[in-house]
Amino acid sequence: xxxxxxxxKSNVKRQTQLGEVWTRLKKNKLAMTGVLIIIIMAxxxxxxxxxxxxxxxxQNLSSSLQFPSKSHIFGTDEFGRDIFSRLIFGxxxxxxxGFIAVGIAVIIGGILGSVAGFYGGxxxxxxxxxxxxxxxxxPILLSIAIxxxxxxxxxxxxxxxxxxxxxGYARIVRASVLSIKEQEFVEAAxxxxxxxxxxxxxxxxxxxxxxxxxxxxxGMASAILTAAGLxxxxxxxxxxxxxxxxxxxxxxxxxxxxxxxxxxxGLAIAMTIFGLNVLGDGLRxxxxxxxxx
Amino acid sequence: xxxxxxxxLLFFIPVILGVIFIVFTLLHITPGDPxxxxxxxxxxxxxxxxxxxxxxxxxxFLVQFFIYLRDLIIHQDIxxxxxxxxxxxxxxxxxxxxxxxxxxxxxxxxxxxxxPTGIISAVKQYSIFDNVTMVLALIGLSMPVFWLGLLLxxxxxxxxxxxxxxxxxxxxxxxxxxxxxxxxxxxxFARMTRSxxxxxxxxxxxxxxxxxxxxxxxxxxxxxxxxSLIPIxxxxxxxxxxxxxxxxxxxxxxxxxxxxRLMVDSIKTRDYxxxxxxxxxIAIFVCIVNLIVxxxxxxxxxRIKSQYV
Numbered sequence: 001x002x003x004x005x006x007x008x009k010s011n012v013k014r015q016t017q018l019g020e021v022w023t024r025l026k027k028n029k030l031a032m033t034g035v036l037i038i039i040i041m042a043x044x045x046x047x048x049x050x051x052x053x054x055x056x057x058x059q060n061l062s063s064s065l066q067f068p069s070k071s072h073i074f075g076t077d078e079f080g081r082d083i084f085s086r087l088i089f090g091x092x093x094x095x096x097x098g099f100i101a102v103g104i105a106v107i108i109g110g111i112l113g114s115v116a117g118f119y120g121g122x123x124x125x126x127x128x129x130x131x132x133x134x135x136x137x138x139p140i141l142l143s144i145a146i147x148x149x150x151x152x153x154x155x156x157x158x159x160x161x162x163x164x165x166x167x168g169y170a171r172i173v174r175a176s177v178l179s180i181k182e183q184e185f186v187e188a189a190x191x192x193x194x195x196x197x198x199x200x201x202x203x204x205x206x207x208x209x210x211x212x213x214x215x216x217x218x219g220m221a222s223a224i225l226t227a228a229g230l231x232x233x234x235x236x237x238x239x240x241x242x243x244x245x246x247x248x249x250x251x252x253x254x255x256x257x258x259x260x261x262x263x264x265x266g267l268a269i270a271m272t273i274f275g276l277n278v279l280g281d282g283l284r285x286x287x288x289x290x291x292x293x
Numbered sequence: 294x295x296x297x298x299x300x301x302l303l304f305f306i307p308v309i310l311g312v313i314f315i316v317f318t319l320l321h322i323t324p325g326d327p328x329x330x331x332x333x334x335x336x337x338x339x340x341x342x343x344x345x346x347x348x349x350x351x352x353x354f355l356v357q358f359f360i361y362l363r364d365l366i367i368h369q370d371i372x373x374x375x376x377x378x379x380x381x382x383x384x385x386x387x388x389x390x391x392x393x394x395x396x397x398x399x400x401x402x403x404x405x406x407x408x409p410t411g412i413i414s415a416v417k418q419y420s421i422f423d424n425v426t427m428v429l430a431l432i433g434l435s436m437p438v439f440w441l442g443l444l445l446x447x448x449x450x451x452x453x454x455x456x457x458x459x460x461x462x463x464x465x466x467x468x469x470x471x472x473x474x475x476x477x478x479x480x481x482f483a484r485m486t487r488s489x490x491x492x493x494x495x496x497x498x499x500x501x502x503x504x505x506x507x508x509x510x511x512x513x514x515x516x517x518x519x520x521s522l523i524p525i526x527x528x529x530x531x532x533x534x535x536x537x538x539x540x541x542x543x544x545x546x547x548x549x550x551x552x553x554r555l556m557v558d559s560i561k562t563r564d565y566x567x568x569x570x571x572x573x574x575i576a577i578f579v580c581i582v583n584l585i586v587x588x589x590x591x592x593x594x595x596r597i598k599s600q601y602v
Contacts, residue, residue: 030428030431129307129308129311130311132308132311133307133308133311133312133314133315134315136308136312136534136576136579136580136583137312137315137572137575137576137579138534138535138537138538138575138576138579139538140538140539140541140542141537141538141541141571141572141575141576142572144541144556144560144568144572145315145316145319145568145569145572146319148319148323148560148565148568148569149319149320149322149323149324151324221435225437228437229437229438229439229541229542232437232439232542232545233541233542233545233557233560234557234560234561235560245437245439248437248439248440248443249439252443252546255443255446255447255451256451259447259451262440262443262444262447263444265440266436266437266439266440266441266443266444269437269440270432270435270436270437270440271435273434273435273436273437274431274432274435277431277434277435278431281431
C-alpha cells in the first residue's frame with residue numbers, strides 16, 4: 001500500500017516535470033519546426049503505401065529521365081522510376097536506421113556507462129579506456145571497417161552505425177551516474193537493502209534520461225547522415241531498395257543534364273537532419289535548469 | 294609542462310594499441326581466406342596452404358596480432374593489397390597528402406569563416422545578424438557533405454563553368470571540395486564560439502574591465518575570446534577527426550585521389566587490407582591530433598599548466 005502511494009507520487013512529479021519541459025519547448029519556434037518536420041516524416045513513413053503514387057521499384061523505361069511534371073512531381077530516374085515515390089519509401093529506411101542504430105547505441109552505451117559510473121575504479125577505467133579507443137576512430141570510418149567485416153546490407157548498416165555511436169552515450173550516462181550516485185536517495189535505497197541492479201534501473205537510469213534524450217535526438221541525425229553517407233559510397237543498402245543516400249549516388253552520373261535526380265534525395269536527408277538537430281537543440285535548452293527562467 | 298606532455302603521451306600509447314587491435318580484429322573476422330584471394334580462382338589447395346603458412350595465417354589469433362603489430366612498428370608494414378599485390382602502406386602514403394591537404398584546407402575554411410561569425414553573433418546577441426547566421430549554421434550542419442558537394446558542382450562547374458568539378462592540384466580545383474567539406478566546420482565553429490563567448494561575456498570580470506574604460510574590441514579579443522578558447526580548440530580538434538572521415542565522401546564526389554577514394558575503390562573490389570589500412574592510418578592521425586589538442590590546452594589554459602609544474 002505504502003509502495004503504491006510512493007510510486008503514484010513520483011508519477012505525478014515526473015509528469016509535471018515533463019509538462020514543464022514541453023511548455024518551455026513550445027515557446028521555441030525553431031524546435032517546434034523540428035517537431036513538425038519529424039511528425040510529417042513519421043506519417044509519411046508509416047503511410048507510405050497510401051501516399052506514394054507509384055511503386056518504388058516499378059520500372060518504366062519509356063518514361064525514364066523525365067523532368068518534374070504533373071504526373072511525376074519530382075521527375076523520374078534512369079529506369080523510369082518515380083523519384084517522389086522512392087523518396088517516400090526511403091523515409092522508412094532512414095527513420096528505421098536512425099531509430100535502431102540509436103537504440104543499439106543507447107542500450108549498450110547506457111549499460112556500459114552506468115556500470116562504469118556506478119562501480120568506478122578498475123571497471124570504470126577499463127570501460128572508459130575502451131570507449132576512448134572507439135572514440136578516436138571517426139564514426140564513418142569505424143562503420144566502414146565494421147561493414148567491410150560484416151558485409152553490406154540494412155541490418156549490418158544499422159549495427160555498424162549503432163556500434164560507432166556507443167562511446168558518446170556511455171560517456172553521457174557515466175557522467176550523470178557519477179553525479180547521481182552520491183545523492184541521498186541512492187544512499188536511502190541502499191540502506192533499505194536494494195541491490196545494485198535495482199538501484200541502477202529504478203533510481204539512477206530514470207534520472208539520466210534528460211541528457212540521454214538530447215543525445216539520442218542529435219544522435220539519430222548523425223546516424224541517418226552516416227548511413228546515407230555509407231550508402232552513397234556503395235557500402236550500405238543495395239539497390240533497388242530506395243535509400244536516400246544510394247539514390248543520390250545513383251543520380252551522380254546525370255548531374256550535367258538531370259540535376260533533379262540528386263537534388264531531391266539530398267533535400268529529404270537535409271530536412272530530416274535539420275528537424276532532428278533543431279529539436280535536439282531545443283530539448284537541450286528546455287531541459288537546462290540554468291535557462292529555466 | 295614537460296611532465297604534462299609526457300603524461301599525455303603515456304595515455305596515447307594504450308589508445309593507439311587499442312585502435313590497432315580493433316582494426317586487426319575486424320580484418321581477421323572479415324570473410325574470405327586471404328591466401329585464396331591473393332592466389333586467385335585457379336590455385337591448388339597445396340599452394341593456398343603454403344601461402345597460409347608463409348603469411349602466418351595458421352598461427353593463433355593473438356600471435357598473429359603481435360606479428361601484425363611488430364610488422365607495423367618495425368617495418369611500417371600493414372599487409373598486402375589483394376588486387377595490386379603491392380604493400381598497402383605504399384598506396385596509402387601515395388594518397389595521404391591529398392587527404393591531408395583537403396582536411397587542412399577545410400579546417401582553414403571553418404576557422405576563417407566560423408570563428409569571426411561566432412564572435413560577432415555573441416557580441417550582437419539576438420540581432421538580425423545573430424538570428425540569420427545561427428539558422429544558416431543549423432542548415433549547414435544538416436547538409437550532407439556529399440550533397441552539398443554535388444550542388445556546388447552543379448552550380449559552379451556545370452552551370453557557371455567557373456571552377457573545375459574534379460581534381461585537387463591547382464588552387465582553383467581546391468576551392469569547391471574545401472567549401473563542401475568545410476561548411477559543417479564553419480557552422481560548428483560559429484555555434485561553439487558564440488555559446489562559449491556568451492558564457493564569458495556575462496562574467497563579472499568582463500564588466501569590471503568595461504567599467505575601467507577598456508575599448509570594446511580589446512575586451513572582446515583579449516579577454517572574452519581568450520577565455521572562451523578551450524571549448525573552441527576542443528571542437529577544432531574533434532572536427533579534424535570528423536573531417537578526415539568526411540574527406541572520404543568529399544574525395545569520392547570530387548574524384549580526388551586521396552585515402553578516402555582509395556578506400557571506396559577498395560571496398561568495391563573487396564580489397565579489405567587496403568580498407569582496414571586506411572581506417573588504421575586515419576585513426577592514428579586522429580589520435581595524434583587529439584594529443585596535440587591536449588598539449589595546446591596546457592599552453593592556453595594556465596590552470597592546466599600549473600597542475601604539472
